[in-house]
Amino acid sequence: MGQEPVCSFCGKSKPQVLQLIAGPDAFICNECVQLCVQIVAVENPDWLEQHRQFLATLPSKSRPDSAPA
């Protein structure tokens, strides 16, 4: 196998993470996105509220705790 894309932040490759998002010259995995959200949220409480509202607009599947299977 040739060049496998890896997260530019934590270095994990695609099979190790849920999703790898490509940028112009870098990749970021879902785990690092979550970490970034945490960091920004801690330092910017106002942004956290905006982020919550944004997330609420996204379509979501049924939650694990409400779906038995």
Ligand SMILES: [Zn+2]
């Ligand atoms: Zn990562």
